[in-house]
Amino acid sequence: MAHLLKVSEELSSGIRAHGVETYPQECCGALLGRDGEDGREVLALVPLMNRRDDSPRNRFSITPEDVRQAEQNAKEHGLELIGWYHSHPDSPARPSEYDREHAWPWYSYIIVRSEAQGTREMTSWRLSDDRASFAPEAIEIAARAPA
């Protein structure tokens, strides 16, 4: 079954802005929203600090403490923690082998390509049950934030 991820123009721009802000390093953050039978919807972002001080240009890391705080944040706002975003500076917005090795199932993983001039393609992915690959998740950009 094909997956669908709805994101407002505003939140999509927020992810891109974070990628621009941290370029040439990778940005990262949490996606909060809702998960239903007709797809998922991102309703808020939680920009996070990339904890990979040693190699931020090609790696990102979010600590379990940050994960717990993002979960708490979601709960306080009546939302779910549905996934994560990060940028690939000067690299395609496709999961790398490193992304796959470290991924969790169920979560949506948004990747955006960042460059010196700004950002380019933005994609989303879900890890397969057998961990062997990622399935693409269609992103539907809504013109306005949901009411």
Next chain:
Amino acid sequence: MAVKVIIPTPLRPYAGKQESVDLQAASVGEALETLTKKFQELRKHLYADDGKLRSFVNVYVNDEDIRYLQREKTQLREGDTISIVPSIAGGR
């Protein structure tokens, strides 16, 4: 010892959609072994091919990271809560 294992959201589809699982175990290792025997699809997401816990799988006993205790040999007490908490990592 009767303990509770909190299942993180991304693994709940492989644990009968349960938020937590009650089981009997004397150590963290035994608890995780019992859990993955009951829900075999969990195993590949928790353990690497070498049989070790994946680096991005963090296990706590009552909010203490087992890396600061005796890791999987950490002994459990009646009523302990084991939490499995993700780290998130990746990169180009």
